[in-house]
Amino acid sequence: MDYSQQLLENGDFLSFTRNNPDGIQESFTFYLTNSNQQTQVSILDTGVICFEPVDMETNRDIVLSCGVHGNETAPIEICQQLIKELLQGTLTLKQRVLFLFGNPPAINLGSRFVEENLNRLFSGAHSDDIGLANQERKRAKALEDYVREFFDQGGSIADNRQRLHYDLHTAIRGSKNDKFAVYPFNHGKPRDRQQLQFLYASGVNTILLSNSPTTTFSYFSVNECCAHAFTVELGKVRPFGENNPDDFVQINETLRRLISEDEPDFGELDPDKLNLFEIYKTINRHEENFVLNFADDVQNFTDFPVGYVLANDGDTAHEITQPGEAIIFPNADVALGQRALLTVIPAKLSA
Ligand SMILES: O=C(O)CCC(=O)N[C@@H](CCC(=O)O)C(=O)O
Numbered sequence: 001m002d003y004s005q006q007l008l009e010n011g012d013f014l015s016f017t018r019n020n021p022d023g024i025q026e027s028f029t030f031y032l033t034n035s036n037q038q039t040q041v042s043i044l045d046t047g048v049i050c051f052e053p054v055d056m057e058t059n060r061d062i063v064l065s066c067g068v069h070g071n072e073t074a075p076i077e078i079c080q081q082l083i084k085e086l087l088q089g090t091l092t093l094k095q096r097v098l099f100l101f102g103n104p105p106a107i108n109l110g111s112r113f114v115e116e117n118l119n120r121l122f123s124g125a126h127s128d129d130i131g132l133a134n135q136e137r138k139r140a141k142a143l144e145d146y147v148r149e150f151f152d153q154g155g156s157i158a159d160n161r162q163r164l165h166y167d168l169h170t171a172i173r174g175s176k177n178d179k180f181a182v183y184p185f186n187h188g189k190p191r192d193r194q195q196l197q198f199l200y201a202s203g204v205n206t207i208l209l210s211n212s213p214t215t216t217f218s219y220f221s222v223n224e225c226c227a228h229a230f231t232v233e234l235g236k237v238r239p240f241g242e243n244n245p246d247d248f249v250q251i252n253e254t255l256r257r258l259i260s261e262d263e264p265d266f267g268e269l270d271p272d273k274l275n276l277f278e279i280y281k282t283i284n285r286h287e288e289n290f291v292l293n294f295a296d297d298v299q300n301f302t303d304f305p306v307g308y309v310l311a312n313d314g315d316t317a318h319e320i321t322q323p324g325e326a327i328i329f330p331n332a333d334v335a336l337g338q339r340a341l342l343t344v345i346p347a348k349l350s351a
């Protein structure tokens with residue numbers, strides 16, 4: 001049985017990806033027909049599948065990525081289910097959608113990454129040290145190319161086309177705010193209220209505004225593709241099969257509407273309902289002797305008193321300097337030079 005027939009029968013793109021973690025021999029395309037509407041399905045690489053309505057006006061191009069960190073399974077399960085329903089014709093396709101399972105070898109290992117954190121390798125960082133051409137660097141470059149090409153083929157945002165990229169993750173620690181999103185630096189452009197409302201309707205009521213360039217996937221799409229893009233954290237990391245579907249009802253619903261409606265209305269933003277923070281400090285690990293001065297079970301968004309030493313990096317002490325300053329993504333076990341934690345402070349949406 002050929003691959004396209006197999007995918008049509010079982011809709012199981014995740015197994016296809018996991019069985020071909022290092023790539024496929026060549027890309028392939030096939031067509032689906034449902035209620036007289038044709039869909040072009042293109043498998044461009046392992047973990048890369050694109051759905052496009054044929055001969056139908058569309059107004060947005062949607063990228064949904066997951067598994068950029070291989071052990072973050074809830075987003076992988078969400079995307080797998082959407083792909084299955086599209087392949088089996090039970091979810092209507094009205095817009096172009098590109099799904100990406102970011103790091104198949106890491107997904108198979110159930111680990112965050114194999115050699116290097118993929119989500120630190122975008123915006124060209126994959127080519128910074130040419131001696132280091134590991135699979136994550138190659139994949140970061142390939143993912144950039146797939147996303148750029150997908151948006152380019154959709155058409156220009158000057159023609160009122162919307163470009164969207166939601167990079168779906170789960171966090172290592174528990175969190176006082178279970179679901180939250182990083183809104184990448186957008187070089188001073190106003191933050192998009194419709195997008196904030198979309199996130200709110202998806203159950204993501206906490207937003208971290210980033211004020212500087214990074215090497216994450218979502219910043220790449222904002223900066224190089226002019227997309228609305230976010231890193232979306234959907235709860236705590238759990239192994240496959242241990243995620244509670246009840247925790248993802250809202251995002252499942254909003255993503256379905258985004259894919260299958262012409263002009264979905266997600267309601268009006270009430271900024272008072274959002275917990276808004278800005279990223280205040282990025283603390284990188286520079287020394288082997290790096291310690292965090294709080295326990296492993298301290299949750300994201302926990303604040304500490306001014307003067308509290310959060311971390312010691314060799315001889316450097318990183319202190320809390322602002323009332324309300326709270327921790328996000330603490331991880332002492334990162335490579336030297338990489339981000340070991342962020343701090344955030346409460347923020348307001350500018351008019
Ligand atoms: O919980 C953690 O420590 C990490 C969760 C995670 O993978 N977060 C992303 C955030 C990316 C961003 O800042 O936009 C990451 O660290 O890559």
Ligand SMILES: [Zn+2]
Nearest residue numbers: 069072169170
């Ligand atoms: Zn992640």
